[in-house]
Amino acid sequence: MADLLPSPRIRRHTWRSGATLTAGVLVAVALSCAGIREDEFDCESAVAHLSDCCPQFNAQLVDCTYQAPQACGSPVYPDLGVAQSNCIRSESCETLRSSGVCTRAQSLPLDGLTEDSGAPAPVVCP
DSSP: OGGGSOOHHHHHHHHHHHHHHHHHHHHHHHHHHHTOOHHHHHHHHHHHHHHHHOTTOOGGGOOOOOBOOOTTOOOBOOSSOHHHHHHHHHSOHHHHHHTTHHHHHTTOOOTTOOTTSSSOOOOSOO
C-alpha cells in the first residue's frame, strides 16, 4: 500500500510548483492593479541589474516611467525600451562589463528616445 502513495519528494515539488504559480499570479494582479506598464517594469529590472553589475552606474539618472501624451504632445517612454531591457537582464555582469554595456549605460538617460518612440534609439545592449 505504501507504494501507491506519492513520495514526499514529489509532494514537496508539487507544493513548490503551486506556490510559484500562485506567487506569479499575485504579482501579475498587483502590477495590473498598480497600473505599471510592461516597459516600465522591464526598464526598472534592467536598471537594477545594471546597478548590481556596473560599479559607476547611477540608477537615479534613468527614468523608467511612461507619460501619456498631453494635448497635442507625444508620449514619453522609459529611457530603456523592452528590447534593450531584456537584453541587459539576460546578460551576466561579466558580459555587461566586457562588452561595453556598462560604459554605454553611463550615458543614460536617452532623453526619451527608445525603440518604442519611433525615433532611432541609441543601442546600449547589442
